[in-house]
Amino acid sequence: METLYLGCLVLGVIFAVVSVVVGDLIGNALDGMFDAVSFHFLNPTVLAGAVTVFGGAGILLTRYSALEAGPVAALSLLAAGFLGVLMYLGFVRPMDKSEMSSGFSMSELPGRIGEVMVPVPAQGYGEIMVRFGASNSLHTAASFDQELLPAGIKVVVVEVKEGVAMVSEFEKRKGEDM
Known part of the structure; x- marks a missing residue:
């Protein structure tokens, strides 16, 4: 189970680094490809953050607590969900609303x-x-x-x-x- 947590943590960190370095290039290449299945709360930033927190919490709880695998997975999912909601409400949604346009009708x-x-x-x-x-x-x-x-x-x-x-x-x- 620790391998799953480590994989999620590493995947999340790699996604963050790749997003910062070549995010615009990937965004332009995939322009509109996933618009049909788009949910605002399933933002890639939120999902990557939640996966990273799931992996990190899983590793920490496995190594530094006496809990069994089931409760560790449940607490890791809870932490990932909680942080995902916080990221969406505190960062993603306000940034979506902050876009300004000089267009008018x-x-x-x-x-x-x-x-x-x-x-x-x-x-x-x-x-x-x-x-x-x-x-x-x-x-x-x-x-x-x-x-x-x-x-x-x-x-x-x-x-x-x-x-x-x-x-x-x-x-x-x-x-x-x-």
């Missing part, structure tokens, strides 16, 4: 606050800047209320028509009648 514009960069005439087009995550995007804009919108004021996107953001002033300027 025009359907995401309504309700967004922007700033007029090029004045928007009552009849015609100007340009607004809207913040999406860590980036800014510029959009052609027209006045929803058919009013002049000078550069520098805050506007809200009311709707998008034919690729043009229809905007209205976010807050009325001081001195204007309501």
